[in-house]
Amino acid sequence: MSKLKQFIKNVSPLNNRTEMPTILYIIKVVIIFWFVKFVSELIAEGVVIALHFACNKNPLQGEMFESGTIMLISYFGYGLMVAIMILYWKLFQKKTLSKLGFTRNVGTYLIGGFIGMVLVGASVSLIILTGAITFNGVFKDIDHIYILLMLLAFVCQGAMEEVLCRGIVLQLLKYRTSLPIAITVSTALFVIPHLFNMTGAGLGIIFFAVVNLILISLVFSFSTIYFKSIWPACGLHTIWNFIVYNILGLNLSGNDEMTAAVFDLRSVGSNVLNGGEYGIEASVITSVVCAGALVICYFISRAKENGKGGTNDGI
DSSP, X not given: OHHHHHHHHHHOTTSOOOOSOHHHHHHHHHHHHHHHHHHHHHHHHHHHHHHHHHTTOOGGGTOOOOHHHHHHHHHHHHHHHHHHHHHHIIIIIXXXXXXXXXXXXXXXXXXXXXXHHHHHHHHHHHHHHXXXXXXXXXXXXXXXXXXHHHHHHHHHHHHHHHIIIIIIIHHHHHTTSOHHHHHHHHHHHHHHHHGGGGTTOOHHHHHHHHHHHHHHHHHHHHHHHHHTSSHHHHHXXXXXXXXXXXXXXXXXXXXXXXXXXXXXXXXXXXXXXXTGGGOGGGOHHHHHHHHHHHHHHHHHHHHHHHHTTTOOOOO
């Protein structure tokens, strides 16, 4: 019984114990991921429901805001989730924000955003050349205010996923295990929640969606380690999603509900070139682009290692 109690104390997400076998600590961090994710989602969902009641709507009877408003509320709710995650980090892990990855290098957020813009631009441009996506011009009535609000909403959404995966998980593991293990676990936990958006997709699309999730997660991890900060990963994540969804008007991770966009792009059929209903994140062309980005990351890492005389904490 005492061994069971000790086991429960070790893996509990409500303490910052680290003195245990490596495999047990990895299990503990995985539990922390799901615990923080579930609790923050539950609280954020409760706030959304309360907001409906405050506006004289009863969601239990189907009285909801219109879809565009719901999307904004949900995405800004990710900001609340980030706050809850930070609170958990401070109260239970007893660590500083810089240890979570929120360093003073805030300007690297823009570097990440630029990288995201390049990756999306390259992927979509190449897909258009294959004819799997068509460009139909610019929308006439563009809701600029809504698009700006969606940019801010994606700031919250991108930060939420990065704080969980490249923040809490990667930062806890990289000081207690090897870097490859830390990256592998954070990548797996990044991919798994996205699998639920692939229901009904073909096997080819699911395969490349998973491949691309792994590749982009590795790019996120590289940027976090290289810059010693999660700011660039947050910027890359935000700009990628925003450009795909609200600038180009394409499906985003299986979300095909159109809200507001600048350009009118449409997928031609459903295939592994355009990613079908899942979007360009399930495209084989995106796989090539992200793989190329990783190759560049490798050479950057090697150059940094050589510049430091062989000492390197990068990938």
